[in-house]
Amino acid sequence: MLTANRLRDGDVLYRKGSGWVLMLSDGEVYREQAAADAALAAATAELARNEFVAPYLFEVREVGGKIIPVKEREIIRAAGPTVHPHTGKQAGQFHA
Amino acid sequence: MLNTLIKPVAPNMYRYDEFDAQFVTERVNQFAGQVARRLSGELTEDQFKPLRLMNGLYLQLHAYMLRIAVPYGTLSSKQMRKLAHIARTYDKNFGHFTTRTNLQFNWIKLVDVPKILRELADVEMHCIQTSGNCVRNVTADQFAGATDEEIEDPRPLAEIIRQWSSLHPEFVFLARKFKIAVGATEKDRAALQWHDMAVQIVKNAQGRVGYKVMAGGGMGRTPYVAHVMSEFVEREDILAYLEAVLRVYNQDSRRDNIHKQRIKILINTIGPEEMRRRVAREFEELKRMGTLQLPQDELDRITAYFAPPKFETGLPDTIPDAGPDFANWAATNVHKHKAPGYAIATITLKTPGQVPGDATSEQMDVIADLMDQFSVGEVRVTHEQNLVLPHVRKQDLPAIYAKLKELDFAAPNAGLITDIIACPGLDYCDLANARSIPIAQSIAKKFENLDRQHEIGELKIKISGCINACGHHHAGHIGILGVDKKGVEFYQLILGGSGAEDASIGEIMGPGFGEHEIADAVERVVNVYLKTRKPGERFLDTYRRLGMAPFKDAAYEKVAA
């Protein structure tokens, strides 16, 4: 999947189609490297729009029908800090 | 939340004059302009990043993080209330006190930052140079102005250094960050030897006060303890000397490998003697040039801002009897004050189970009330992520304790094993490899029993979530470094570090422990200490006597089985 931060408020974003969504579960999964690379290339070209920053790809896997990031860092980034479970997307605070 | 019964008190600390106020205001305007240019695309992210860092703004894992400067850890109640207000209005109701005595907010929006900076400017605060490759916040002993151990209050010099380093035109694009600390006591509470540069106020053989300057300390990937650059710099020469060190660093540091660009690398590459020679050359010229000389009347003028408060006389000079819980707290968290009838009180933000160093906006407001009621409107932030009320009457200690209990900040654990330093770690930080806060919480919970804590005595645990070492793990009696091993969090143990006057770099034990093993491993290490210590030995002393072997054997014993 492809993630970035919204420039003006730092919101964590996930790529879907040619746009962005706030929840990882709504984001697009690239099952082929070529598709992932193309998405990153498209986002990189769009940096000049000054809407988002620092796009990068990260790995996910399917566990029991759910898409879950492979790395702990991305799990936390998608949900929110584990030590403040009442904050972040995990608590319904989709925006920063 | 204003308590109308409590009258705000303005402490004796540096106060902005029209020049300082204009400086901060213009800096805010400048940054607002930079934000606008970034949003319009006139500045790319690559260009904007160092500019926003020099205004304390990071892009972290979940959002922007803003780091607010708390110069030499000193805050007034008015400033504390403003921080609470900012936490409520622009963030999620809490802030985090850092290992450089600053305050961080984790959920900031870029577009709100100019507004926040203006609010901070209203109370003489700013975010200038709290990040970036420049001179950072100048820190000092949290007991400054209150302890009888000091030659003099180090904060006037810290303030002078702060002004001299603010937007210094030659040094805003250094090779890397540059951290300065100032001390005035033999006992080092500000980790001087771990800084890029440190000034210790000393007396020479003739009894004249001057400055010992050290440089080249630093944490991170390659930890180093500082070398002495000069045993004694005369008062009037100090800025010329510090500028000489910075100039040599700016000219001669590498710029080709970000991991080799701190001054510690330069000094240890060319050797401290060569560094001293280069610095001496610059210093002689700067001294001759004369424009950086610090006249005594200027030092006196700044010192006057920090005059001690009018201490009452004839106060009872004993700590009241107020029950066993209070007595436990007083035993660790109350320290000797230079004025009879007074004490220094540490508020540990480390109640077992809490996030170390965090305070909610409500807690900040109540602390502001405590500051006004009991501590002449003043608090200090410590590099161990605690707070200190510097000037409290002994007779007021029970009332203070009672209030701290309501706040859940009454843990009687200053300096004990549950007084843990932890960086924000992977829960918040873009640079982290592992979480650090849950580890601090699990260890603190494990050792919660107060009798056990006292049995163990002084034991400083410091936890970092990555090699950048913001948790100061190299200087922990027990240091813990979070690493990423194939996507799983592991924790390495590092033993025998110290951030005090007996500074030492901790030694890595070996392979890391899993998230659920690390607290047990720490316990096994502590048990070795308890079994082998000689009378009077702290953990650190026993480690230094025995070396790594017995601790390592015990730590891995369970894992091997």
Next chain:
Amino acid sequence: MTKLIKSGAYAQDTFVPVADDAALPEGAVLVSLARFQKDREALLARNTPIGVKLQSSENPETLGADINHFSLIALEFPKFRDGRAFSWARMLRTRLGFTGEIRAVGDFLYDQVNYQHRVGFDAWEVPDNFTIEMFNHALTEMTNVYQPSSDGKKTIRELRAGK
């Protein structure tokens, strides 16, 4: 393309940059340190102004006594984050007593111009879209300064003392 700013206005650049392997034309030339060291005799024998362009890793002290032969020293910013030239400019104005033109070239930001001006730069090679208005604005964003530098600007301490 680039423009030259001097004394708060666009200026004609009278120096011709010469590549290390190119022949020296007539008139004022700007050469690299390596070229100067190679063709020192030839360059000093000419009656026309010489400029040298120093890379950020090149300490101006290397110029030694020859420094007085230069009318122009250009200090390169290979990447705006590389701030060594701030110290090189300061050194040129103080220890080395250089009174000729110190020109900022390469990758630097609008936001660095004021600092450059303070430490002794007096000319800037800027992109075409860098206006004089921008230049002047850069110098006025911060009215006062805390520390002395080559611009001789009064410090806040001096202003406080009514100097």
